[in-house]
Amino acid sequence: MTDPMAEIRASFFIECDELLEAMQDGLQAIDEGSGDGETVNTVFRAVHSIKGGAGAFGLDALVGFAHRFETALDEVRSGRLTADGEVLRLFFTGSDILADLVRDSRDGLETDEARISPVRDALDRLVPAADAPGEADTDALDFQPLTLALDLGLDDGAEQQADTATWSIRFHPTRALFESGNEPLFLFRALRDLGALTVLCHDDEVPPLDAIEDPEAPHAWWAFELSTTEGEAAIRECFDFVEDLCQLEIRPLSEAPVIALPDPEALGAAPDAAPPGTAGREPPPEADPAPPPATATPEAGNPGPAAATPRATVRVDLERIDRLVNLVGEIVINQAMLSQSVEAAGIPPNSPVRAGLEEFLQLTRDIQESVMMIRAQPVKSLFQRMARIVREASATIGKEVRLRTEGENTEVDKTVIERLADPLTHMIRNAVDHGLESGEAREAQGKSRVGTVHLRAFHRSGRIVIEVADDGGGIDREKVLAKAIARGLIEPDSQLSDQEIDNLLFLPGFSTADEVSSLSGRGVGMDVVRNAIQALGGRISITSARGEGTSFSISLPLTLAVLDGMVVRVAGETIVVPLNAILETLALGPQDIRSLGPTTQVVRIRERFLPLFDLGAELGYRAPLDDYTGQIVLLIGQEDGASAAVVVDAIEDQRQVVIKGLHDSYGRVPRIAAATILGDGQIALILDPVDLVARADGRTRQPKPATDPKPLPENTGLTA
Amino acid sequence: MALRDQLRIIVVDDMSTSRGLITQALDSFGIRQVESARDGPEALAKIAAWPVHLVVSDMNMPGMNGLQLLHALRSGPATRTVGFLLITGKADRQLIEQGKQLGMNNFVPKPFQPPQLRAAIEAIVGRL
Numbered sequence: 001m002t003d004p005m006a007e008i009r010a011s012f013f014i015e016c017d018e019l020l021e022a023m024q025d026g027l028q029a030i031d032e033g034s035g036d037g038e039t040v041n042t043v044f045r046a047v048h049s050i051k052g053g054a055g056a057f058g059l060d061a062l063v064g065f066a067h068r069f070e071t072a073l074d075e076v077r078s079g080r081l082t083a084d085g086e087v088l089r090l091f092f093t094g095s096d097i098l099a100d101l102v103r104d105s106r107d108g109l110e111t112d113e114a115r116i117s118p119v120r121d122a123l124d125r126l127v128p129a130a131d132a133p134g135e136a137d138t139d140a141l142d143f144q145p146l147t148l149a150l151d152l153g154l155d156d157g158a159e160q161q162a163d164t165a166t167w168s169i170r171f172h173p174t175r176a177l178f179e180s181g182n183e184p185l186f187l188f189r190a191l192r193d194l195g196a197l198t199v200l201c202h203d204d205e206v207p208p209l210d211a212i213e214d215p216e217a218p219h220a221w222w223a224f225e226l227s228t229t230e231g232e233a234a235i236r237e238c239f240d241f242v243e244d245l246c247q248l249e250i251r252p253l254s255e256a257p258v259i260a261l262p263d264p265e266a267l268g269a270a271p272d273a274a275p276p277g278t279a280g281r282e283p284p285p286e287a288d289p290a291p292p293p294a295t296a297t298p299e300a301g302n303p304g305p306a307a308a309t310p311r312a313t314v315r316v317d318l319e320r321i322d323r324l325v326n327l328v329g330e331i332v333i334n335q336a337m338l339s340q341s342v343e344a345a346g347i348p349p350n351s352p353v354r355a356g357l358e359e360f361l362q363l364t365r366d367i368q369e370s371v372m373m374i375r376a377q378p379v380k381s382l383f384q385r386m387a388r389i390v391r392e393a394s395a396t397i398g399k400e401v402r403l404r405t406e407g408e409n410t411e412v413d414k415t416v417i418e419r420l421a422d423p424l425t426h427m428i429r430n431a432v433d434h435g436l437e438s439g440e441a442r443e444a445q446g447k448s449r450v451g452t453v454h455l456r457a458f459h460r461s462g463r464i465v466i467e468v469a470d471d472g473g474g475i476d477r478e479k480v481l482a483k484a485i486a487r488g489l490i491e492p493d494s495q496l497s498d499q500e501i502d503n504l505l506f507l508p509g510f511s512t513a514d515e516v517s518s519l520s521g522r523g524v525g526m527d528v529v530r531n532a533i534q535a536l537g538g539r540i541s542i543t544s545a546r547g548e549g550t551s552f553s554i555s556l557p558l559t560l561a562v563l564d565g566m567v568v569r570v571a572g573e574t575i576v577v578p579l580n581a582i583l584e585t586l587a588l589g590p591q592d593i594r595s596l597g598p599t600t601q602v603v604r605i606r607e608r609f610l611p612l613f614d615l616g617a618e619l620g621y622r623a624p625l626d627d628y629t630g631q632i633v634l635l636i637g638q639e640d641g642a643s644a645a646v647v648v649d650a651i652e653d654q655r656q657v658v659i660k661g662l663h664d665s666y667g668r669v670p671r672i673a674a675a676t677i678l679g680d681g682q683i684a685l686i687l688d689p690v691d692l693v694a695r696a697d698g699r700t701r702q703p704k705p706a707t708d709p710k711p712l713p714e715n716t717g718l719t720a
Numbered sequence: 721m722a723l724r725d726q727l728r729i730i731v732v733d734d735m736s737t738s739r740g741l742i743t744q745a746l747d748s749f750g751i752r753q754v755e756s757a758r759d760g761p762e763a764l765a766k767i768a769a770w771p772v773h774l775v776v777s778d779m780n781m782p783g784m785n786g787l788q789l790l791h792a793l794r795s796g797p798a799t800r801t802v803g804f805l806l807i808t809g810k811a812d813r814q815l816i817e818q819g820k821q822l823g824m825n826n827f828v829p830k831p832f833q834p835p836q837l838r839a840a841i842e843a844i845v846g847r848l
Contacts, residue, residue, distance in 0.1 A: 004740075004744050004747075005744065007740075008737060008740040008741055008744060011736060011737060011740060012737040015735060015736055015737050019735075041782070042782070045734075045780055045781075045782060048780055048809060049734070049735045049737075049738075049780075051809065052735065052738060052809055052830050052831065053735060053737040053738065053741075055830060055831025056737075056738075056741050056830075056831050056832075063831075142813075142816075143816050143819075143820060143826075143827070145825060145826040145840070145843035145844055146823070146824070146825040146826065146844065147825075147843065147844055147845075147846070148773070148774075148801075148803045148825065148844050148845055252725070252726065
């Protein structure tokens with residue numbers, strides 16, 4: 001069994017995240033002037049709740065900071081302080097530090113005191129010295145606990161009798177009890193030995209004597225009241241041998257309590273209570289011993305104020321969801337296999353089997369979609385983190401920047417959100433650092449001094465799109481071009497379209513900032529961002545207008561569990577190529593192919609020469625062919641914006657496939673992203689096209705003498 | 721039967737961590753008949769359906785705070801005499817005085833350790 005405290009602790013940190021989010025929302029609302037009196041209360045309560053929980057777990061650093069923060073917020077709550085300008089900025093910083101403290105406390109790390117103390121001191125300065133947070137008034141509070149006369153059938157005087165309790169026992173014998181020769185009377189005697197016993201036989205259903213056809217059938221049942229110092233176990237012991245032969249109910253029966261428990265009937269909350277008048281033979285009414293109404297709907301007919309309860313939620317271990325996702329994937333595969341065999345069996349399309357299968361298909365899709373929804377989360381938490389990045393970045397480089405967000409409730413797979421944080425952070429920093437001009441430069445152009453970064457999320461044709469746009473100066477294409485030439489990334493006489501120039505930003509190591517700033521750092525460029533997005537099955541594109549700004553658009557699949565793929569055949573093997581990597585497909589004519597040395601060929605496509613890779617040879621399924629005329633090629637988009645041509649034998653199909661990771665069993669497999677199971681039950685590898693091209697040696701012609709085809713995948717023993 | 725077996729308590733707190741902590745502490749005292757509610761209105765509704773002996777409530781909650789809940793309880797004929805234990809992060813004189821006026825049975829300042837909670841409950845209902 002898991003330690004309940006560890007569980008509560010874990011749930012505390014999850015709750016902290018929710019509270020921090022609520023606090024961010026509140027501060028944002030105050031900043032935008034859309035808050036009301038309750039807003040500051042919400043912020044205060046969030047800090048207060050974090051402090052309370054942290055105290056219970058002995059997280060002193062967190063408690064200490066939350067206490068100062070809370071005290072400062074209380075000044076606003078009580079109207080002695082207005083939250084605007086500097087004060088509000090301090091609160092934002094405070095919320096960032098609080099978030100750090102929560103995270104560090106969770107991970108058992110020390111938070112950098114040098115970062116905390118200036119903020120803590122600044123918060124202290126907001127509070128007048130008189131009620132500064134020392135240890136609050138320690139003078140004895142004049143309070144005497146009010147005791148309740150809570151006589152629950154206990155006698156406090158005599159220790160011995162203190163534990164006498166009254167029990168209600170209901171005993172319904174079954175036919176088997178009598179058939180096996182048990183005599184209820186003996187059971188009753190055993191009960192009587194435990195204490196004072198009242199027996200009531202319910203014989204209402206005993207038929208008239210001449211109507212009894214089966215004398216061994218049970219017709220009566222008994223109700224007992226037993227006052228005993230023995231516990232429930234002793235009572236159960238009396239029924240030990242007939243346990244399976246009867247229905248037995250043993251419940252504690254409280255004496256009428258002195259404390260006025262409301263009469264359930266008066267509240268209409270006991271619909272199953274006996275109607276008045278039939279009580280004659282019933283045991284005395286009991287104080288309702290029913291278990292807590294965990295699933296009761298308190299709304300139903302209760303006079304209590306209508307509770308505006310938030311939507312009910314359950315927290316579920318992610319592992320369980322992933323198992324479900326996996327199982328649904330199995331169903332999808334199974335379903336496809338079943339469809340194929342039904343078709344192969346020659347069952348006519350209008351048969352009930354096919355119709356049933358069609359419904360099954362629809363249901364499977366619905367289930368798949370619903371399960372994916374479970375993993376989906378709004379991008380809000382991600383956007384809030386970006387708000388912090390903007391605050392910190394703009395403060396570091398002294399630009400005034402405002403972040404506008406839109407579509408915060410757009411939902412994406414949780415893993416996508418997590419893995420988007422780093423690339424998005426980088427893009428936001430870039431926008432603040434490189435995208436936006438300085439305040440003076442903006443004013444000189446007649447723009448508002450305050451720059452704007454716009455972060456937007458929305459759905460478009462089954463994918464999610466996230467846009468990061470700034471209203472800065474736009475991309476200086478001449479400068480980009482010059483830099484690319486200076487770095488030898490492109491030929492000096494290259495003729496590039498605007499879009500091609502913009503895409504140079506994605507080249508490894510490219511940076512347009514004249515000096516490497518402390519913010520964007522060196523070495524991490526847009527190429528890293530692009531790789532991260534592509535690893536998520538996404539695409540990134542860029543648009544820019546001189547003087548008006550730059551916009552990056554990321555398009556992502558809604559889930560990582562399925563993939564749009566092109567099923568191809570090469571050298572007798574079936575391979576799935578992710579559709580998002582394929583720019584174009586075409587058949588090669590003899591005039592398209594050019595030799596470039598003895599073992600290398602290139603293809604000429606629209607006046608450009610692209611390297612030609614033979615998928616069969618690269619994967620080690622065959623030796624390079626002598627002639628590729630008539631072969632199919634897939635144009636694969638590369639990280640540097642260039643493309644490569646990959647030869648396959650045939651394109652079979654285009655379909656959604658369920659991704660089956662190989663990582664757990666085989667580790668990282670070069671050139672291969674994952675595997676899947678096709679409709680006919682065949683296992684197919686899913687290609688990692690970018691890795692394939694990066695590792696390719698480009699040998700597309702049989703060298704002489706011929707060498708052995710290289711083995712692949714490397715020592716995994718995997719073949720499709 | 722000990723008192724702890726019969727005592728029915730409802731824990732009212734907007735923070736699920738606190739509800740968990742208090743419930744866990746009560747469980748360690750052997751008190752098993754425990755319900756919980758995330759705010760005052762929910763608590764009142766639940767008490768109406770499942771009467772309790774003692775309400776253990778947080779002070780600072782959205783909508784209806786702990787003392788407002790106490791006031792609502794003391795105004796209801798069925799809940800007028802129910803025990804009320806306030807858990808508060810800010811146990812200042814004014815708050816406690818207010819609680820006293822409303823008939824608060826006892827209070828526990830936050831943060832507390834289980835023995836403090838136990839002592840505060842026993843001060844109201846007697847030995848558990």
